[in-house]
Amino acid sequence: MMLRMPPWGSVSRDGDPPLPYLNFSRAEWAALRANVPLSLSEEDIAALRGRNEPVSMADIAEVYLPLSRLLNLYVMASRGLNSMVESAFLGCPRISVPFIIGIAGSVGVGKSTFARLLQAVLSRWPDHPRVDLVTTDGFLLPTRVLEERSLMQRKGFPESYDLRRMIGFLAAxxxxxxxxxxxxYSHEAYDIVPDRFQTVDRPDILIFEGLNVLQTGTDRSMVASDYFDFSIYLDATTSDIESWYVERFLLLQRTAFRKPTSYFHHYADLSPAEAAQVAGRIWNRINLPNLEANILPTRERARLIMRKARSHAISEVRLRYL
Incomplete structure (x- = not known):
């Protein structure tokens, strides 16, 4: 496979040397599936896809199965290296630790659906059947704290998370x-659920998904990506992501927001035009600034960048080879 410069985006800034990526069209990426069997049914996909994110059997075969094959190779290599260091160099029994995959990208780009489908595909491999998925939503500061710190309008920005707890979890x-x-975290209540927890108990693989998981620190402290064995950035044009965000908001406004217990219930009776205006304002006031300042600048830190077309389908893939 020859190294090609990507036809989209920028691989370097301010005259820096090109970044070391191999670039694949969807067809080229699909060919890397080799003989990995199709492991999900139509019913599985229907249960895992997002509200407004179409996913087909072709997507599983052409995108997720090649990715699962690549990740399986990384998992096996990581286990072999860890075993060699612990037994041959340190002379101590091997301790099985999870292989951690970080998934980053903007609000509205489809990270949650992508992560769920990846979890399902990876869990079908015989060597790592226990695949857990954790989102950074659980590390958001409670609404009470965000209000005390005047951070409700910056929810999803780095300062809105309990970073100490997040890093402590990944380290453990x-x-x-x-x-x-x-x-x-409850999306309905838009808040942390008191005294409710997800328990993670030494899975074979941990998928850790969130907006800012590839962000670097401002000091010498550890950051989330220090604990990742592999990282993925889900990418798309900003205009497409905005459209998807508005479309999802309108769908939720007709469904989930109608529950009296929903934090956004006050939007339930808006007209479609009014709801679209509200979604646009939220995007421009909160999500777009966060994308431009904190999320998009971390894209080239990912081991793999997956580019979505306007249809939501992955159209191009960029793999860092060094």
């Missing part, structure tokens, strides 16, 4: 510690 998981708890 990577150290092989058992029964680690992650606070549960």
């Amino acid at each position: 998981v990577k150290a092989g510690e058992r029964l680690q708890e992650v606070p549960l």
Whole structure:
């Protein structure tokens, strides 16, 4: 496979040398599936896809199966290296620790659906059937704290998370510690659920999905990506992401927002035009600034960049080879 410069985006800034990526069209990427069997049914896909994110059997075969094959190779290589270091160099028994995959990208780009489908495909491999998925939503500061700090309009920005707890969780998981708890987040209540937790107990693979998981620190402290064995950035043009965000908002406005317990219930009776205006204002005031300042600048830190077309389908893939 020859190295090609990508036909989209920028691989370097301010005259820096090109970044070391191999670039694949969808067809080229699909060919890397080799003989990996199709492991999901139409019913599986229907249960895992997002509200406004079409996913087909072709997407599984042409995008997720080649990715699962690549990740399986990384998992096996990581296990072999860890075993060699611990037994041959350190002379101690091997401790099984999770292989951690970080998934980053903007609000509205489809990270949650992507992560769920990847979890399902990876869990079909015989060598790593236990695949857990954790989102950074559980590490958001409670609404009470965000209000006290005047951060409700910056929810999703780095300062709105309990970073100490997030890093502590990743460090404990990577150290092989058992029964680690992650606070549960309710999208309906738009808040952390008191005294409710997701328990992570030494899975074979941990998928860690969130907006700012590839962000670097401002000091010498550890950051989330220090604990990743592999990282993926889900990419698309900003205009497409905005359109998807508005479309999702309008769908939720007709469904989930109608529940009296929904934090956004006050939007339920808006007309479609009014709801679209509200979604546009939220995008421009919160999500777009966060994307431009904190999320998009981390794209080239990912090991793999997957580019979505306007249809939501992955159209191009960029793999860092160094």
